[in-house]
Structures are given as C-alpha cells and as structure tokens.
Amino acid sequence: xxxxxxxxxxxxxxxxxxxxxxxxxxFTILCSVRDVCHRLNIITDTYNRYQLFxxxxxSNYQLQDHxxxxxxxxxxxxxxxxxxxIGSNTNQDGLIVKLINALKNNKxxxxxxINCNSIKDQEAxxxxxxxxxxxxxxxxxxxQNGIDDLAVKYIADALTKNMxxxxxxxSxxxxxDQGVQCLSDALIKNNTLTVLDLSYNNIQDDxxxxxxxxxxxxxxxxxxxxxxxxxxxIGAKQLGILYLANGLKDNKTLINLDLSMNQIDxxxxxxxxDALIIxxxxxxxxxxxxxxxxxxxxxxxxxxxxxxSLKTFDLGRNGITDIGAEHFGRALSNNKxxxSLDLSNNEIxxxxxxxxxxxxxxxxxxxxxxxxxNNIGDQSVHEFSVVLTNNKxxxxxxxxxxxxxxxxxxxxxxxxxxxxxxxxxxxxxNQIRDQVTGIPAISKTLTEEExxxxxxxxxxxxxxxxxxxxxxxxxxxxxxxxxxxTKINKIKYI
Numbered sequence: 001x002x003x004x005x006x007x008x009x010x011x012x013x014x015x016x017x018x019x020x021x022x023x024x025x026x027f028t029i030l031c032s033v034r035d036v037c038h039r040l041n042i043i044t045d046t047y048n049r050y051q052l053f054x055x056x057x058x059s060n061y062q063l064q065d066h067x068x069x070x071x072x073x074x075x076x077x078x079x080x081x082x083x084x085x086i087g088s089n090t091n092q093d094g095l096i097v098k099l100i101n102a103l104k105n106n107k108x109x110x111x112x113x114i115n116c117n118s119i120k121d122q123e124a125x126x127x128x129x130x131x132x133x134x135x136x137x138x139x140x141x142x143x144q145n146g147i148d149d150l151a152v153k154y155i156a157d158a159l160t161k162n163m164x165x166x167x168x169x170x171s172x173x174x175x176x177d178q179g180v181q182c183l184s185d186a187l188i189k190n191n192t193l194t195v196l197d198l199s200y201n202n203i204q205d206d207x208x209x210x211x212x213x214x215x216x217x218x219x220x221x222x223x224x225x226x227x228x229x230x231x232x233x234i235g236a237k238q239l240g241i242l243y244l245a246n247g248l249k250d251n252k253t254l255i256n257l258d259l260s261m262n263q264i265d266x267x268x269x270x271x272x273x274d275a276l277i278i279x280x281x282x283x284x285x286x287x288x289x290x291x292x293x294x295x296x297x298x299x300x301x302x303x304x305x306x307x308x309s310l311k312t313f314d315l316g317r318n319g320i321t322d323i324g325a326e327h328f329g330r331a332l333s334n335n336k337x338x339x340s341l342d343l344s345n346n347e348i349x350x351x352x353x354x355x356x357x358x359x360x361x362x363x364x365x366x367x368x369x370x371x372x373x374n375n376i377g378d379q380s381v382h383e384f385s386v387v388l389t390n391n392k393x394x395x396x397x398x399x400x401x402x403x404x405x406x407x408x409x410x411x412x413x414x415x416x417x418x419x420x421x422x423x424x425x426x427x428x429x430n431q432i433r434d435q436v437t438g439i440p441a442i443s444k445t446l447t448e449e450e451x452x453x454x455x456x457x458x459x460x461x462x463x464x465x466x467x468x469x470x471x472x473x474x475x476x477x478x479x480x481x482x483x484x485x486t487k488i489n490k491i492k493y494i
Contacts, residue, residue, distance in 0.1 A: 017043050026053045031070035035077070053080050059087040059113070068098050075102040075109075082108055087115035087141070096123045100130050111139040115169070124151035131158035131165065138164055143197070144172040149179035156182035160189045167195040171225065180207035184214035191220045199227035199258070208240040212247030219253050228261040231268075238267045245271035249278045256284040260314070269296030273303035280309050288342070289317040297324025301331040304338065311337055316344040316370065325352030332359030332366060339365055344372035344398070353380025360387045360394070368396040372426070381408035385415035392421055401429040 012020075021029060021044070029050060033040055044050045061067070063086065075081070089095055096119060103109060119127070124147060131137070142155075152175050159165065170183075180203050187193070203211075208231060215221065231240035241264045248254070264272070269292045276282070292300075297320035304310065320328070325348045332338070343356075353376040360366065381404050388394065409432055416422060 014043055014046075018047060021047055021049065026050075027056065027058065027067075029053070030056070030074050030078075031067070034074060050080065055083040055085075056081055057085045058089070059085045059115075061086070061089060063089050063095060068095055072098050072102040075099075076105045078106065079108055083111040083113075084109060085113035086117070087113050089117055097126055100126050103130060104133070107136060110136060111141075112137060113139075113141040114145070115141050115143040117145055119145040119147055119151065121148070121151045121154070125154045128154035128158035131155070131162045134162070135164055139167040140165060141167075141169040142173070143169045147173040147175060149174075149176055149182070152179035153182045156186040159183075159186040159193060162190070163192050165193055168193060169197040170201070171197045171199040171227075173201055175201040175203065177204050177207035177210070181210045184210040187211075187214040187218045187221060190218075194220055195223040196221060197225040198229065199225045201229055203229045203231075203240075205231070205240045205243065209243045212243045215247040215254065216250040218251075222253055223256040224254060225258045226262070227258055231262055231264065238264070238271070241268035242271045245275040248272075248275040248282065251279070252281055254282055257282060258286040260286045260288040260290065263291045265291040266293055266296035266299070268292075270299040273299035276300070276303040276307045276310065279307075282309055284312040285310060286314040287318070288314045292318040292320065294319075294321050294323035294327075296320075298327045301327035304328075304331040305334045307335070308337060312340040313338060314342040316342045316346070316372075318346055320346045320348070322349050322352035322355070324348075326355040329355035329357075329359030332356065332363045333361070335363070336365060340368040340370075341366060342370040344370045344374070346374060348374040348376060350375070350377045350379040353377075354383045356380075357383035357387050360384075360391060364393060367393055369394065370398040371402065372398045373401040376402040376404065378403075378405055378408035378411070382411045385411035388412075388419055388422065389415045391419075394422055396424040397422065398426040399430065400426045404430040404432065406433055 017040075021033070024033070026049065029044060029047075030053070033044055035041065058067075086095065086099065096114065096117060099114075100123075103112075119142065131140070147155075147170060152170065152173075155168075155170075156179075159168075175198065180198070180201075183196075183198075184207075187196075203226070215224075226244075231238075231244075241259075241262075244259075248257075259272075262268075264287070268290070269287070272285075272287070273296075276285075287300075292315065297315070297318075300315070301324070304313070320343065324346070325343065328341070328343065332341070348356075348371065353371070353374070356369075356371075357380060360369075376399065381399070384397070404427065408430075409427070412425075412427075416425075
C-alpha cells in the first residue's frame with residue numbers, strides 16, 4: 001500500500017512556494033505568510049513581488065479587527081513598505097491609535113495617507129508625538145478628517161521639532177483662524193515642510209494675515225493650496241487677499257500657489273497683480289473660478305508684461321470676455337516666461353480669439369494654450385492658422401467646445417501640414433461634420449514613449465484610456481473610417 005505523503009508550506013520546495021505566492025495579493029502575503037516561521041520569512045525575502053512591495057493601498061478596504069492586528073504585528077519589522085494608504089476607513093476599531101503605535105519603530109515608511117478617517121483630538125495628539133520622534137516620514141495626508149483647531153495645534157507643535165516631513169495635507173477639515181495661527185507659528189520655525197494644503201477650511205482674514213506674516217519669514221515652503229477658503233466673510237474677502245498679496249511681495253521661496261474657487265473678483269485680482277510685478281519666484285498660479293472679469297484681467301495682463309518668473313497661469317472659469325482677451329493678447333506679445341495659459345470658459349468670442357492669436361505672433365515661450373468652452377469660431381481659427389505656420393513653441397492647443405466649423409478646419413489643416421511642433425490639438429465638441437474629404441490630415445506622429453512623457457502627470461489608467469483612443473484615431477482618422485485621405489499622415493492626437 002502506497003504511503004501518503006503530507007506536504008505543507010514548511011516543507012515544499014522554494015519554487016513551489018513561489019508559485020503559491022504568485023496567486024496571493026500583497027496584503028495576504030504580508031498578513032498570512034510573513035512571520036509565520038523563519039523559513040517562510042527567508043523565502044518571501046527572496047520573492048520578487050515582496051521585494052518590490054513598497055506600497056500598501058487599503059483605502060476603502062473596510063478594515064476589520066484582524067486586518068488591523070495584522071498591520072500592528074507586521075509594520076514594526078517591515079523593511080519594504082514606503083507608502084501606506086488607509087484612507088476612507090472611518091477609523092474603525094481604533095485603527096489610527098493602533099497604527100501610530102505600530103509605526104513608532106518603523107524605519108522605512110515615508111508616506112502615510114489617513115484621509116477620511118474622522119481623527120479625534122486625542123488621536124491627533126498621538127500622531128503629533130509620532131511626528132516629533134519620527135525621522136523617516138516625508139508625506140502625511142490628513143484630509144477630510146474633521147480636524148479642528150485643537151487637533152491642528154498638536155500637529156503644529158510637532159512641526160516645530162520634526163525635521164523630515166515635507167508634505168502635509170490638511171484639506172477639507174474644520175480649521176479656523178486659531179488653528180492657522182498655530183500652523184503659522186510653526187512655519188516660522190520649521191525649515192523642511194515644502195508643501196502645505198489648507199484647501200476647503202474656514203479661514204478668515206486674521207488667519208490669512210498670520211499665514212502671510214509667516215510666509216515673509218519662512219524659507220522652505222514652495223507649494224501652498226488655499227482652494228475654496230473664501231477669504232473671510234462676504235464683502236470683506238478683499239482684505240484677506242490683500243494680506244496674501246503683500247506677503248507674496250516679500251516671499252522668496254513660494255513656487256506654486258492655488259487660489260481657485262475663492263471669488264476674489266477684480267479687486268482681489270488687482271492686489272495679486274501688484275504682487276506679481278514684484279515677486280520673482282512664483283512659477284505656478286491658479287486663479288480659476290474666482291469671478292474675475294475684464295477689469296481684473298487687465299490688471300493681471302499688465303503684471304504679466306513685467307513678471308519674470310510665472311510659467312503656468314490658470315484663469316479658467318472666470319468671465320474676462322473679449323476685452324480681457326485683448327489685454328492677454330498684448331501680454332503674450334511681451335511676456336518672456338509663460339509656458340502654459342488656461343483661459344477656458346471665459347466668454348471669449350471671435351474678436352477675443354483674434355487678439356490672442358495676434359499676441360502669439362511675437363511670443364517665443366508659450367507651449368500650451370487652453371481655450372476650451374468659449375465662443376471661438378472660424379475667424380479666430382484663421383488667425384491662429386496664420387500664426388501656427390511659423391510658430392516654433394506651441395505643442396498643445398485646446399479648442400474643445402467652441403464654434404469652429406469645417407471652414408475653420410480647412411485653415412488649420414493648411415497651416416499644420418508643414419508644422420512639426422504641434423502634437424496635441426483638441427477640436428472636440430465643435431460644429432464639424434463627421435466626414436470631410438480632400439483635407440490634408442494634421443499633426444505629427446508621437447511614439448508611445450513620447451506620449452507617456454507628455455502625460456506623465458496623469459494616472460496610468462487615464463494614460464491607457466487616452467492612448468487607446470489615439471490608437472483608434474490612428475486606425476480610422478478623426479473624420480471617420482471613410483475619410484478620403486490625400487496624405488499619408490493621419491490625425492493621431494486630438
């Protein structure tokens with residue numbers, strides 16, 4: 001009689017254990033295989049997927065107690081994880097406190113995402129103690145946690161002692177002026193934090209004043225997000241933006257400032273424009289959705305003629321109209337640094353489009369122009385076509401959702417036949433027929449590697465979807481499968 005052979009993970013050959021591990025997700029390996037015995041630790045240490053296992057994403061995982069116990073047991077001795085995301089787990093079963101305790105001796109974790117977990121004051125205090133002693137963590141995300149002024153005070157106090165954290169996300173919380181004052185005091189002493197996100201908090205004028213006083217002294221912060229904080233009560237918002245503008249005049253380190261969705265209107269735009277004339281370090285400014293009309297556009301355009309540092313400017317979703325576009329056309333003619341300009345959704349008609357096109361004749365730096373959702377028609381496109389014949393810098397133009405017809409497309413096609421610079425042209429949602437015959441195809445062909453480089457800021461899934469669309473266009477052409485192509489090159493990047 002044949003004797004039965006009993007096999008287990010403890011006796012299986014290494015290669016077979018590898019095949020078993022191939023069918024397990026990383027979290028299961030971490031929780032159920034690691035630290036079972038010395039032999040399995042040795043095997044997983046040499047297993048390729050485990051060696052590359054640097055990110056643990058448990059967001060929306062609905063962690064149960066046994067999952068939390070696994071993390072608590074594993075993290076102190078783990079040597080591969082650099083990023084953990086436990087966002088949107090509603091702080092079940094005391095998750096935050098247990099996680100903090102587990103991380104006290106961890107030597108590899110650099111990014112911790114605890115967004116959407118309802119952090120209480122005591123847990124914020126525990127987290128602050130961790131920050132005071134931690135020498136590894138560089139990124140901490142605490143958005144949408146209901147953090148109030150007392151909780152943020154604990155964190156701010158830790159920032160005065162912590163020397164490694166570079167990115168702190170406190171967006172979508174309940175931070176008010178007192179909490180901002182604590183953070184401002186910390187920024188005066190802290191010399192490592194480079195990115196701070198305070199968007200969607202209830203910050204009034206006093207808080208903005210404290211923050212801008214800190215910006216005059218701080219020499220580390222390069223990125224500040226203040227989206228939708230509203231700058232004080234209605235009717236007094238210009239005081240807060242005045243404080244901030246004055247701070248920008250003295251600040252020498254801030255590179256990226258996002259003030260979108262604050263309704264600063266034309267008066268606030270004037271204060272910021274005055275600051276842009278003096279400031280020599282800010283490179284990225286987002287003023288989208290701020291109720292800025294043509295007068296504010298004039299202030300900002302005048303500043304761009306003198307500014308020597310701004311590279312990316314987003315003024316989308318305002319109302320600058322043709323009058324404002326005329327001022328920006330003049331600014332483009334004289335500006336020497338701007339590479340990206342977003343004027344989408346700004347009530348710009350053909351006259352305004354023509355002003356912008358004229359401004360590009362002498363411009364030598366602009367790479368990307370977004371005119372999405374305006375009222376630009378064939379007259380403007382004709383002017384842009386003339387410019388594109390000789391332009392050597394523009395690689396991206398977005399004309400999506402305008403009033404361009406087949407006639408405008410003919411002008412573009414003629415000018416782009418010999419253009420080797422433009423790589424992305426968005427003509428979606430215009431008044432173009434499905435089939436147009438006899439018109440030369442436009443756009444240079446990019447390799448997939450070049451495309452990935454251009455879109456590297458997008459998530460890989462988004463890149464894949466867009467690239468798939470482009471491959472379809474490569475197969476059938478923009479105007480449909482029955483297009484009568486008269487030249488070899490097809491439109492591939494729309």
